[in-house]
Amino acid sequence: MANHRKSFKKNRQDGPVRAKKHLGQHFLKDESIAQEIAETLSFEGYKNVLEIGPGTGVLTKYILKEEVNLIAMDLDRESIAYLNTGFSLDNTLDKKGKFSVLEADFLKFDLLSLFKKEQFAITGNFPYNISTQIVFKTLEIKEQVPEFTGMFQKEVAERICSAEGSKAYGILSVYAQAFYDAEYLFTVPPEVFDPPPKVESGVLRLKRKNDFKLRVDEKLFLRVIKTAFNQRRKTLRNSLKSFALSDNLREDAIFALRPEQLAVADFVGLTEKIANDTV
Numbered sequence: 714m715a716n717h718r719k720s721f722k723k724n725r726q727d728g729p730v731r732a733k734k735h736l737g738q739h740f741l742k743d744e745s746i747a748q749e750i751a752e753t754l755s756f757e758g759y760k761n762v763l764e765i766g767p768g769t770g771v772l773t774k775y776i777l778k779e780e781v782n783l784i785a786m787d788l789d790r791e792s793i794a795y796l797n798t799g800f801s802l803d804n805t806l807d808k809k810g811k812f813s814v815l816e817a818d819f820l821k822f823d824l825l826s827l828f829k830k831e832q833f834a835i836t837g838n839f840p841y842n843i844s845t846q847i848v849f850k851t852l853e854i855k856e857q858v859p860e861f862t863g864m865f866q867k868e869v870a871e872r873i874c875s876a877e878g879s880k881a882y883g884i885l886s887v888y889a890q891a892f893y894d895a896e897y898l899f900t901v902p903p904e905v906f907d908p909p910p911k912v913e914s915g916v917l918r919l920k921r922k923n924d925f926k927l928r929v930d931e932k933l934f935l936r937v938i939k940t941a942f943n944q945r946r947k948t949l950r951n952s953l954k955s956f957a958l959s960d961n962l963r964e965d966a967i968f969a970l971r972p973e974q975l976a977v978a979d980f981v982g983l984t985e986k987i988a989n990d991t992v
Contacts, residue, residue, distance in 0.1 A: 740768045740769055740771070740838075740906060740907050741768070741771050741772065741838050741864075741905060741906055742771070742905060742906065742907050743901075743905035744771065746901055746905060747771045747772045747774075747775055748775045749899070749916070750772055750775075750836065750838070750862065750863065750864060750916055751772055751775035751776045751778070751836075752775075753836070753862035753863075753898060753916065753918050754776065754779075754834055754836060754860065754862055755860060755920075756779060756781065756834075757859070757860070758832055758859050759831070759832040759833055759834055759859055759860070760780070760781055760782055760831075761781070761782045761783075761784075761827075761828040761831055761832065761833035761834070762776055762781050762782070762783045762784070762833060762834045762835075762836060763783075763784050763786060763824070763827060763833055763834070763835050763836075764776065764783060764784070764785045764786065764835075764836055764837050765786055765787075765819050765835065765836075765837035765839060765840075765847065765863075766786075766787055766789075766837050766838060766839060766840055767785035767786075767787055767792060767796060767814075767837070768787075768789075768792055768838065769792070769795065769800075770785075770795070770796055770800045772836070772837070772838060773785055773796070773800070773812070774800075774807075774808070776810065776836070777807075777808045777809065777810040777812055778807055778808070778809060778810075779809060779810055780809045780810055781809075781810035781811070782810065782811045782828070783810050783811065783812050783813075784813050784814075784815055784827060784828075785812070785813070785814050785815070786814075786815045786816075786817050786819055786822070787814070787815075787816065787817075788816065788817070788818055790816065793814050793816050796814045797814050815827075819843075819847060819850065820843060820846055820847070820850055824850070824854050824857075825854060825857060828857075830857070831857075832857055832858070832859050833857060833858060834858065834859065834860040834861065834862070835847075835851055835858055835860075835861045835862075835863070836861070836862045836863045837863045837864070838863065838864045839863050839864060839865055841865065841866045841869070841910065841912075844865045844866065844869055845869060845885060848861075848873065848885060848889060849885075849888075852888060852889065852892065855892050855893075855921060855925060858921065859920070859921045860918070860919065860920055860921065861893065861918070861919040862916070862917065862918045862919070863916065863917070864901065864914050864915070864916050865914065865915055865916075865917065866910070866912050866913075866914060866915070867900055867901075867912060867913040867914055867915035868881075868912065868915075869885075869915075870897055870914075870915030870916065870917045871897060871915060872885055872886055873885055873886060873889050873895055873917060873919075874886070874895040874896060874897040874917055876976075877973060877974060877975060877976045877977075877979075878973060878974065879973070880973075882973050883942050883945070883973075884938050884939055884942045887938050887942075887975075887977050887980055888934075888935060888938055889919060890977045891925075891927060891934070891977050891980075891981070892921060892922060892925040892927075893919035893920060893921050893922060893925070894919070894920045894921075894922060895917065895918075895919050896917060896918045896919075896920075897915060897916075897917050898915075898916045898917055898918055899915070899916050900913055900914070900915050900916075901913065901914040901915065901916065902914075927981060928981065928985065929981055929984040929985050929988060930984070930988065933984055933987070933988060934980065934981065934984045937953070937956075937980065937983060937984045937987060938972075938980055940952060940953055940955060940956070941953060941972035941975075941980075942972050945971065945972050945973060946971065947971070948968065948969055948970060948971055949967065949968045949969075949970055949971070949972065949983070950963055950968040950969065952972070953968070953987075956987055958987065958990055959990050959991060962986060962987070962990045965986065967979065967982075967983055967986075
């Protein structure tokens with residue numbers, strides 16, 4: 714896990730957009746961190762980017778330094794008005810990319826309609842109150858999203874990137890890492906936000922695996938993961954009783970383990986055994 718040792722340059726983004734508590738908004742006011750988040754995008758195999766929750770555009774302007782087709786999605790009409798007027802018309806911005814703003818709810822929007830069938834990355838300073846939902850929604854369209862980067866509450870970012878054996882390792886860790894290589898990049902302190910959150914933040918990157926197709930049914934795979942971790946202190950023999958497994962399968966050595974002891978590949982193998990089980 715990388716340590717973020719750079720000094721933080723505090724440039725407050727004073728402007729017409731006010732952070733709204735009900736939207737979980739904490740506007741980043743540090744230019745150096747915004748630039749570093751933008752630089753987490755590799756642009757390997759894609760030119761389209763969806764930014765969630767652009768706020769005052771502090772991250773947006775650094776993404777636009779690349780030759781990219783960027784759509785910024787937000788529910789905040791103040792933010793949308795600002796990005797569509799003063800921000801978009803600001804000739805001092807070093808913009809190479811194409812830019813548009815979309816008023817929409819990420820969790821309800823048909824994301825596959827954004828860039829037709831083209832690949833696109835997702836990034837942003839994500840609202841912490843819906844950040845895990847954002848990841849699950851992204852996983853539904855993984856065939857079109859080769860890269861996912863951005864800022865989360867530190868605890869959530871660590872959970873997504875945790876390996877087996879860790880206390881943070883859980884449902885989100887296994888499900889995300891089944892399809893993506895997960896990397897925790899750096900930690901961000903509260904004071905670089907306006908208003909400052911009560912927790913530290915963490916920036917991560919998910920890069921889709923070359924072979925991200927599972928050899929098992931994804932719905933069953935997710936059901937196995939959720940059922941196992943919902944009783945994470947129990948062995949799989951006890952936590953997976955609802956699957957009505959055969960006595961023969963229940964004697965398999967893997968059922969003596971607890972879920973945090975299984976790597977992603979082990980969960981795939983476990984799902985395969987369950988799918989092929991005959992009582």
